[in-house]
Amino acid sequence: DQQVKQNSPSLSVQEGRISILNCDYTNSMFDYFLWYKKYPAEGPTFLISISSIKDKNEDGRFTVFLNKSAKHLSLHIVPSQPGDSAVYFCAAAESGSARQLTFGSGTQLTVLP
């Protein structure tokens, strides 16, 4: 039973355009969401997070949107750069409990020059 789903295994975008990565979750107890980026042979690197009390969080080129009623979040990267090419993981947690992240299966983003 996948509680966090990333339905697009891959996404290709032209440099300078917007990249939109999507994530759905089923567990209504999740109230804290994160995006991680992973390059081959490296551990995931934290990108941006959002608490369920917000519907949007921005950090430079990265914006995460949360739609609680739809149990859906998305990561927008504007403008996309070739260095953004990596696997992006969506993760969710219950903020009131000890640390346990539930990850999605990841989306391979390729930014074409």
Place this chain on the structure above:
Amino acid sequence: KAGVTQTPRYLIKTRGQQVTLSCSPISGHRSVSWYQQTPGQGLQFLFEYFSETQRNKGNFPGRFSGRQFSNSRSEMNVSTLELGDSALYLCASSLQGAGSEKLFFGSGTQLSVL
């Protein structure tokens, strides 16, 4: 500040053997979590330690175990290795292990079971 350090980087074992992986968290971080990454199952939570105590455990068999030392360093052990245990094992640390903290991951130990 040094990041999360995992050793060894690569490991090859045969079925039935046991293995111990090591993780040194970021200085000052007291929570250490372990995750398994496989192509089929993605990133899955194994367990989390805080102040030498296991606080949370994922859905893995008892062959997977861990511990944390007083300096916050952690080890995980897998006994009676199976082919399906081949995976990238990732360690992550955070200050207190609170649900709203971000995790800092190491580069992982790539385990191959032959």
